[in-house]
Amino acid sequence: xxxxxxxxxxxxxxxATLVLDTAAELANLSSREVxxxxxxxxxxxxxxxxxDSTRTRISFEAAxxxxxxxxxxxxxxGSSVSxxxxxxxxxLTLQAMGADAVVVRHPAxxxxxxxxxxxxxxxxxxxxxxxxxxxQALLDAYTMRSRLGRLAGLHVAIVGDVLHxxxxxxxxxxxxxxxxxxxxxxxxxxxxxxxxxxxxxDLRVSYDLDAVLPDVDVVMMLRVQRERMNDxxxxxxxxxxxxxxxxxxxxxxxxxxxxxxxxxxxxxxxEITPEVADSARSTIVEQVANGVSVRMxxxxxxxxxx
Amino acid sequence: xxxxxxxxxxxxxxxxxxxxxxxxxxxAEVGGDARGAQVVDAAGLxxxxxxxxxxxxxxxxxxxxxxxxxxxxxxxxxxxxxxVCAMANTSPVADTAGVVEQVWRLGREAGLVDVQPIxxxxxxxxxxxxxxxxxxxxxxxxxxxxxxxxxxVSDARLMRRALExxxxxxxxxxxxxxxxxxxxxxxxxxxxxxxxxxxTGWPAVAEEAIIARDALLAGHVGARLHVCHVSTAGSVDVIxxxxxxxxxxxxxxxxxxxxxxxxxxTSYDPVFKVNPPLRTKTDVAALRSALAEGLIDIVATDxxxxxxxxxxxxxxxxxxxxxxLETALSIVLDVLGPDWELIAERMSRTPARIxxxxxxxxxxxxxEPATFTLFDPAARWEVDPTGSASRSRNTPYAGMTLxxxxxxxxxxxxxxxxxxxxxx
Ligand SMILES: [Zn+2]
Numbered sequence: 001x002x003x004x005x006x007x008x009x010x011x012x013x014x015x016a017t018l019v020l021d022t023a024a025e026l027a028n029l030s031s032r033e034v035x036x037x038x039x040x041x042x043x044x045x046x047x048x049x050x051x052d053s054t055r056t057r058i059s060f061e062a063a064x065x066x067x068x069x070x071x072x073x074x075x076x077x078g079s080s081v082s083x084x085x086x087x088x089x090x091x092l093t094l095q096a097m098g099a100d101a102v103v104v105r106h107p108a109x110x111x112x113x114x115x116x117x118x119x120x121x122x123x124x125x126x127x128x129x130x131x132x133x134x135x136q137a138l139l140d141a142y143t144m145r146s147r148l149g150r151l152a153g154l155h156v157a158i159v160g161d162v163l164h165x166x167x168x169x170x171x172x173x174x175x176x177x178x179x180x181x182x183x184x185x186x187x188x189x190x191x192x193x194x195x196x197x198x199x200x201x202d203l204r205v206s207y208d209l210d211a212v213l214p215d216v217d218v219v220m221m222l223r224v225q226r227e228r229m230n231d232x233x234x235x236x237x238x239x240x241x242x243x244x245x246x247x248x249x250x251x252x253x254x255x256x257x258x259x260x261x262x263x264x265x266x267x268x269x270x271e272i273t274p275e276v277a278d279s280a281r282s283t284i285v286e287q288v289a290n291g292v293s294v295r296m297x298x299x300x301x302x303x304x305x306x
Numbered sequence: 307x308x309x310x311x312x313x314x315x316x317x318x319x320x321x322x323x324x325x326x327x328x329x330x331x332x333x334a335e336v337g338g339d340a341r342g343a344q345v346v347d348a349a350g351l352x353x354x355x356x357x358x359x360x361x362x363x364x365x366x367x368x369x370x371x372x373x374x375x376x377x378x379x380x381x382x383x384x385x386x387x388x389x390v391c392a393m394a395n396t397s398p399v400a401d402t403a404g405v406v407e408q409v410w411r412l413g414r415e416a417g418l419v420d421v422q423p424i425x426x427x428x429x430x431x432x433x434x435x436x437x438x439x440x441x442x443x444x445x446x447x448x449x450x451x452x453x454x455x456x457x458x459v460s461d462a463r464l465m466r467r468a469l470e471x472x473x474x475x476x477x478x479x480x481x482x483x484x485x486x487x488x489x490x491x492x493x494x495x496x497x498x499x500x501x502x503x504x505x506t507g508w509p510a511v512a513e514e515a516i517i518a519r520d521a522l523l524a525g526h527v528g529a530r531l532h533v534c535h536v537s538t539a540g541s542v543d544v545i546x547x548x549x550x551x552x553x554x555x556x557x558x559x560x561x562x563x564x565x566x567x568x569x570x571x572t573s574y575d576p577v578f579k580v581n582p583p584l585r586t587k588t589d590v591a592a593l594r595s596a597l598a599e600g601l602i603d604i605v606a607t608d609x610x611x612x613x614x615x616x617x618x619x620x621x622x623x624x625x626x627x628x629x630x631l632e633t634a635l636s637i638v639l640d641v642l643g644p645d646w647e648l649i650a651e652r653m654s655r656t657p658a659r660i661x662x663x664x665x666x667x668x669x670x671x672x673x674e675p676a677t678f679t680l681f682d683p684a685a686r687w688e689v690d691p692t693g694s695a696s697r698s699r700n701t702p703y704a705g706m707t708l709x710x711x712x713x714x715x716x717x718x719x720x721x722x723x724x725x726x727x728x729x730x
Contacts, residue, residue, distance in 0.1 A: 113573070129505075
């Protein structure tokens with residue numbers, strides 16, 4: 001197994017499948033038997049969060065605790081870190097504490113890569129800037145596989161602010177590794193220049209959501225921040241919602257079996273309407289539950305589980 | 307009383323080996339009396355006119371923790387330079403006669419290279435009001451190059467005025483070409499790699515659009531324009547057109563833009579973060595051929611020292627810039643090959659002419675100023691950041707093996723470097 005999980009590209013098909021299979025086993029165990037497994041007893045997992053993300057932090061915390069690891073939450077917001085302690089100094093502190101794994105969320109792209117050079121333990125990227133969020137992609141893949149039975153050959157549309165989305169990057173990399181066909185959809189201003197060659201030669205780009213929907217098995221709606229409007233990425237939230245939002249009428253264009261995903265937190269009424277988010281196609285609640293199993297699998301495999 | 311040196315067996319610009327007698331600051335006539343002269347064995351060494359750097363950040367006053375005029379001068383001498391032009395983005399900004407004279411005086415005191423201050427174009431580099439360009443020109447520092455480097459003079463009307471105004475004293479505006487609205491938050495070259503790394507892109511067009519505009523303005527008012535650190539293939543095309551149209555434009559390229567690409571950012575190590583950013587292979591190829599051809603007139607280092615804490619951090623929080631004085635000639639040799647005439651033209655004569663430094667850029671020959679450097683083209687050395695004379699360590703070449711080493715440098719007959727070591 002790899003030492004760090006910094007990018008979804010760190011996982012080849014074999015390792016990615018191993019994570020998903022392990023997550024499935026762990027999900028079974030924790031639903032049938034005791035909630036806690038002794039696997040990581042005596043190991044220390046540090047949650048180092050430079051951004052508020054209660055959902056992701058709690059998910060990692062629950063995952064580590066169910067494996068009996070000692071968990072230290074190192075919230076960088078409002079601590080010495082935000083007062084200017086450098087990432088390197090923080091890394092040296094964590095090193096001294098004997099952290100076996102550091103789960104890091106950071107507003108700067110690449111911060112986990114820097115951290116990995118300064119600590120001996122494993123580093124798990126829990127979202128870095130506008131770069132990647134590999135465990136989100138793993139839980140999304142897990143959710144797709146459990147709903148649709150497979151990943152190879154699926155057609156997944158990832159819709160919205162691809163430019164600023166760490167979820168989109170990780171999903172494109174992981175899904176193409178696992179044999180899915182991916183189309184990113186959004187206004188041209190929110191699709192990165194050269195995104196195809198950057199992420200996958202097979203990646204497709206479309207600016208027309210209605211044309212893509214009838215052909216997909218999965219549609220993943222990305223969060224779009226209203227503030228992007230002020231930077232002229234699009235003229236108004238109303239126009240955005242009209243062209244790229246998923247409402248009930250658009251949802252009817254999807255094949256019968258297709259599912260709707262959202263990495264959360266949602267901006268209801270912007271990229272997704274409440275009736276779509278709450279519909280039977282929506283996997284949004286499962287995604288949260290699956291997050292714990294997938295993160296358990298990642299910690300288990302990175303920290304030397306068999 | 308100046309000392310006498312006999313440089314034995316040196317190849318001046320690749321010519322047949324000869325001896326150079328250095329006395330009273332100049333190269334003495336052939337057959338002069340060499341008694342009592344200190345002998346410098348220069349067998350196998352090439353003599354080049356002392357290199358001139360048109361773009362150096364010395365950080366003094368203000369960031370003496372990163373570099374001082376003295377430490378930067380020492381790094382320059384060790385790199386074969388005899389003159390450097392010190393950029394104005396110090397603290398306080400070099401936007402008055404007082405500050406440029408201070409920098410000039412510090413350079414004289416260090417005595418390792420001639421430090422020629424560059425004056426700011428606008429007060430505080432703020433891009434609002436012209437600085438007192440005339441006062442800087444008539445100061446002891448005799449400023450001729452003006453630049454807001456680090457910032458672009460983006461206001462078209464202000465740029466036009468600046469270009470026009472400095473005609474009165476044969477000045478030149480050196481523009482850091484970066485359309486600021488197109489590069490807000492930019493972290494690296496916009497392209498495939500930035501898309502993968504999730505770092506905000508710095509599009510090539512932000513540079514090219516400003517160069518095109520400035521070339522048109524310079525042509526319109528008949529002024530001289532110098533373009534700092536050209537980094538894209540598109541900029542080369544714009545400069546080609548401007549030169550063909552008769553605009554008085556000169557351009558520089560840095561060693562790092564001739565050698566490195568944006569792929570280096572993949573490590574997220576900010577030692578590779580620089581402004582303008584490292585570009586693509588295609589850009590590197592275009593810059594190399596433009597330099598060989600003369601469309602790009604000179605190599606300038608953009609030596610930009612930074613304290614450890616400004617680089618040992620997250621990419622987005624790091625300051626842009628790399629040190630480069632001690633590695634420039636080796637990299638240019640690597641890129642252009644051992645064409646000593648061409649190297650002298652691009653790294654000494656032409657920059658001296660642009661800066662108006664008449665005592666520099668002159669080939670060592672009888673009667674000429676003894677301002678030259680001795681280079682061993684056969685040597686190879688591994689770059690060790692801790693071995694730099696700069697106060698900073700932010701070299702992107704750490705661990706790389708480079709060809710050629712400076713053995714000695716002379717400034718007006720006095721050695722600043724001997725046996726590869728700074729004399730003071
Ligand atoms: Zn600059």
